[in-house]
Amino acid sequence: MRDTLKGIGAVVRREVSYLFTRPIYLFAIIGAPLLVTFLLLYMMGGGLPTNMPVAVVDEDHSSASRALIRNLDVFQNSEVTLVTSSMPEALQAMRRGQVYGILHIPAGLLAEAGSARQPKLHYYTNSAYLMAGSFVFRDMKMISELASAKVGLLTGQAKGKTQEEIMATVQPIVVRTEVMSNPWLNYSAYLTTTILPGILQLMVFLLTSYSIGVEIKRGTASSWLRVADGSMVKALLGKLLPQTILFLLVGWSIQAILYGWMGYPLQSGWLPMALGMLCMVLAAQALGIFFIALIPILRMGMSLGSLLGMLSFSISGMSVPVSSMIAPMQALAYIFPLRYYYQIGISQALLGAPFAEAVPYYIALLAFCLLPTLTLPRLKKYLLSVDYIA
Template sequence: MRPSVQIARREIAQLFSSKTMFIFAVVLPFVSILFFNTLLSEGVARDLPIAVIDLDNSSISRNVIAQLESSPELTVSHFPINEKKGEELIRLGKVYGLIIIPKNFEVNLKKGKQVNIINQYNSNLILAGGLEYKAFRKVIGTISAGINIEKQRKQGISTQQAIVNFQPLTMNNHVLSNPFTNYSYYLNTGFLAMFFQLFVILTTTYCFGIDLKYNKGNQLLRIADGKLSSIIRGKVLPYTLWFMLVGIIMLYSMYVWQDFPFNGNKIGVLLGLFLLIVANQSFSLLIIAITNSFREALTIASGFAAVSLSFSGITFPIFGMPKVMQWLSQIFPFTHFFELLLDQSQRGFPIYYSLKSIAILVLLCIVPITLGWFRLKVVFNKGKFKHHI
């Protein structure tokens, strides 16, 4: 029997006999897939409660309230008797905004006067406050456009020309980081992939580290006839294949089960997924090579995977970081896989735009293990870590 096959069979047996390995490799990946696909299933906030004070109580003011209610982001839940009561509702967190329609609202509109509708919202809640403000502006803009167009129609101007007269310039916005402005599409894509690579790097670090912790490095070398490459192939390959399957299930959960948009190249994403797995395994081997204990190896591996989220551009764009941080972000495989995944799913770029990400992932598969190779041979010849903690 080839040494690498014998080691692979030993590794599979160890996976099912070790609770920690089984949790890292089998349980937690599926828990994270279920958790994140359920956490942000709505994608964007809907039906944010607001309060309205209608001091005019006219047909037009009631139409404004109906338009606010029909907005998917808002729902009119309270009608306080005065402004003080409305502000109290905001402070208590019962509503996210207070809209006040003034007296003589309809009369002044018919006279052609400009009328102010007051909107008070809680800017401390950045997401909810921003969505309330955006939805309010959209509703008021639509109503204002309707009033203006109707006036022009009464003067004999066609509807199409009235629309052009009201808004001669139109906007064509393109959101680069979250083009669908859907938090489920954007955040789930990042969080699922980040936790996936965390389990890859921890499982690989654990499977090598546990043998060195208990002084079994020499035993593995005897099985492999002294060849480090046979040890690496035998221990890594089962997890590479397993995590490839888990990764495909993760992608299926997003792009089929949750119906996330996918407008790119499927083969390119699968290649990127495979390279992400191998690159993290390569970094695991480098960590094993340079650390002095099993505990230290696991700490550095988990820290490396967790910090990669901050350098991926999810929370803060990479181009806005200082130059040193931009360079540092390039050593994390997750940075390039996330860019590839966004380009090929939500942005729908042709695959050749992602060749740079693929090329860097290939380098990150080769460079770490190359840097740690000779030190790794020393560790396995010794058979154990420097320290046994």
């Protein structure tokens, strides 16, 4: 045991000197993840996009149409920036990207509604901008429903009905909406808690493959193994231990920023998410070793890590539910550590589910650590006997 610790310690000292003499290491471990963290949080500081411009085509020019415009402008997500009586002008503004939606108020709106001729409100949204279009659509749909309810209220009052009788007709079923886990509808709380660990995972992939591949490229692999007494296990543990500690401290710092400073939901406390970060860093390092052992060429190993790291954002399930993907993509989703960290975040941070429900995700992350054992003989062979291919 003492000889094992001595060999690992010698490699650790060698790697620590590399960390503090080669800026690329500290930038990849500390600088890049924290820079992206503050940049992304600054960009999404509002939580949700607000005051998105919409146009109103008002052909009625009545007190009712002006009330509709004022009410639409009050909504948090919409801001009426163009009021016109010309539909072509509004469409031109949408094509130019100046507005994301158009509300069309026809002439004689209130008069036709009072005479039971059912006038039609039209609204158009630009779904090329998915988020902006969907939020504006929601506001214009709501204002249309409110306009319909108001007409029903005025018509009922004209017929001498009480407000209770009118409301029973206008809204026979009262719908109560309860938003769980993220009651503020903060889009940043949902996105950044997965994107930022994903960025960290990507940097772990790249730096792990780089730190091993550069030994092959520069011809220092044999001296690295000599320091580790010829043991591949000692060599990898000693090389990656300083990186593991630094990546873990950065990961926990990102969690402290998200759940402490930003106040994002953390229903089950700090321990489950801190443990999830540890498991994800170890899993990503194991995959980094696997990549460079599979293709022991520096640029190819890093390219493979970059490819899988970027695909993680799309296939982890945070943008499109995995259940909605085609069968091959559903199967592919489970080879990414970020997928399991995302599931831990949903289960423990957002929903506050019992810890036992998240245990399979922790086990899946730790299972990635078995992957390098399949390729250690191949990696040692390349380190000792194969010339680097540029």
